[in-house]
Amino acid sequence: MQCRNLLHSALIGCAAITLIAPLVRATCSDAPSNENVLWYASTNLTGCPAGETTGVASHASRVRIAIDYSDMDCNYNAGVPPESIYVTWQNRSGNVTVNDKTTNTYADDSTDASGHTNVTLPSLSGNGTIRVWVTVSGADQGFQDVVIRTLDTDANGRITASDTTSATDVNWSGSVTSTDKNMILAHVDHWRRNALHGTLVRRTSLCDTCPDHHPNTKGEGALSWSPSQRYIAYTAFVGYASDTACKVFVVPSAPTDGNLMRQITNAPTTGHDYDPSWSPLNGVIVFDRADTMLISKGLFGNFGSVDTTDHIISHSNKTGCNDGGDNWPAVSPDGQWVVFSRCKGYAPPTLPGGWALWKVPIAGGLPTVLTDTTTSSTDKYAQWSANGQTIVFQRNDPGLGNQWRLFKVAATGGSTTQIFVGPTSYADSVLRDAVQPSYSPDDSILTFEYGNRHPSLGSQFTHTLNPLLSSPDSTKIIPNYASFLLRGEEAVMTPRLSADGTRLALNTSQIWAGRRNMNLPPAFTSITGTPTGTLTVSDTASVVSSDWDTYDTKTEYVVNASDPESNTITYNAFFRPAWMNWDAGTRTLSGTPGSGNIGKVYYVKLLATTASGGSDSFIFKITVATTGPMMIDRGALAPTLQVISDNPTQGPLLVRFAAPPNMVTRLIVFDVAGRRVASLEGKGISTLRWDGRARGSKRIGPGIYMYRAEVANVRKSGKVVIVR
């Protein structure tokens, strides 16, 4: 065993220890001249795969490695980023494992002013010993063995009653007794996926000390991830003359993309905009304005929308709602629908008061009701499941008492099912509310807020729940990030996982992006078998577009993904039309659209997940082609061409030609200065594809480009916006 630093050797003498000892900073003169990293790992743990506290005195539930970092002159190294400090682990004995974490586990946060930080391994299963290695700024800092006992004795990542058959002395009493088994039974259904712990990164610089609703304070309502998860949308108050208004902002989720808080909505200056929901098609955010209407707005700049005006999707202000109408929107996973809450109005017996869930096409149209409109229940903060089949929401039903409960309903509407409610009576007479539920990107976990409602006892914070449990109670939900206590009641933090499952957005008086300690997510790489060959799926692509040829009944698309840690990937395709088949084993979409589908556009969501919850997804925008060989064979049609790409586009510019076999087709692209950027040629029935590269294979930057497509005397020219 190596002793690479003074603290390590001085405190524990390179031997196993049995208690958590306080970290003691060595004096400068004590420290080696070239290594001033002092660290210590807790050991003799009693762990739970859900990361929950097990409550055994003097025995921690999570492996925590405390690290102090100074430079060669013994000055504290403050502000060292988490990426520079990490831990790896290896099983040394028994079946103990650190769940969902096979690679580097980074520090919880940057080093503080004293050069201190922690690394946490939250989810543990099995029993035995692991060895942890610490690396700081690229230098190996040695290892320590950590003895771990857990309630998940079979190390399958989930506690069940059968774990009692091989129970160990989890309370460290010296022998295995019924007490140990009862501890296990008290944690049944706790799952490794419940653990969300990771590095918290503050993303905003709002005023914590200003009075509520003043300029530069956190606004009201929920937050939303961008589909690329590079941004988080939220609300904040801004000042207009002597007044303030709540407006929608976006901020990068990672400091590497900067810290600029950009205001997205402006007019009307005194109107309030709440509850942004980012479309999975990337360029659009939907929000509610003045608590009466739903608005979609295109996003400028890198988000690619040319049209950034406000479009009213739905508007309602029923009698008796008093400043309430259409609220709390959530865009569906295919980007085509918005679920929201609509005030029922109050005029008994027909209008009972409260809010019901409705859904409406994002382009506007006639809404359809999803939940009960005959009672005065209030249903709000709906969120879609990743597969688009279920909607989860919070409900207050006066007939059931005065608590907020979690419910779900099919996306087509109908009967509702209660998912979770806290105990209805407490010694302190304070109700526990569960609010703002949201699915993980693989539908395996619900995140939500749960806690005390009362202002003086406000302690609502993030919890997780396995939505597949048949009858969950408060013992089945797992607290996460409990250190975040907020002011006031209904201090909702809107815990929402990002599209790849590796980050958790939190909504306090600031916006936070927690980086979870978990394996890296899989990533889609390409689609093969398209009419135009292989389509590359870039890391940030939210939409990939292609045709589906009606004339070619053998059209198939195979999606490809990879995982950095070679974990097994599970594939899914959602929002498929009835004629489209999906084979998850071969990752293949196939089928023959009917003639009635020609010209229709479908948005199929493709999802790749691994067991740790890492995910990747994109929308495959499929246009059923309107041209094909049969049209040419008839010899009756003039040559035609059709631009089939999105505009703006993150992918290629595609122009489809239908022409006699030997007729030359051309696509020429110019930049705004008129310089020819690319020139492509084909013949006959062809799709010319400009992949965004200039001559010489240089990838061009984002911006506006002009194109001219021509075949014979048919010409079409226009602008295309390339976004990256």
Place this chain on the structure above:
Amino acid sequence: MRVVGIAVGLMCAMYVPSAVCEELSQCASVTIAGHDTSFSNGAGGPSEGKGLGQIFYAVDTVITKITVWRPPGNLSAIGAHLFVVGVDTMRTPMYPVTQGVLQDGPTIRVYGDSTGRIAMPFVLEPPLILPQRGYYAFFIQPENCFQGFAYAIYQDMENHYPFGSLWVTERAFTSCGLFRANYNAPDTDLIFEIEYCRDTSTAVGQSTWGRVKVLYR
């Protein structure tokens, strides 16, 4: 609008139950003003912890009680908290200044029943002493800024009350408080009743009992 002035001593002696008289006993006279329930033609209430309010004209300066009503059967276990604030009369429409709270509380809980309209009386003990007669606004906010549909309060949606209209404050969501008035329904008024207390009798010229008897003999 209804304005009633009564001599409490005479009233208590002849018609009024003793409990009411005890309540009013410190007042030389009581004036009741507001917007009569006969004008109610709807009811409603916001969610998201917003306050529902009404601008009114204070006909006197000491307020002992403010009452609103809910429809029969509008049962609710949610408490209601009262605020009285000043009004900026220079703005059009007149604007409740929620930053200037004159009265904070009480919180009352009236579950209600289905037998008749449900009164929600906010008794002010001690009474609220206004600086002068004039325009003010009261707001009723669900206890602890309850985020759902707490209750429906009777309203007049045909704008019969001439001295003000209905206002709703901003969401109270992340934290609980009476935030700025944000929404105005100019054609809607709450149905309400305000009880004013006058603790001084009407001034009269000084005289003796004998002189009075001489005058009216």
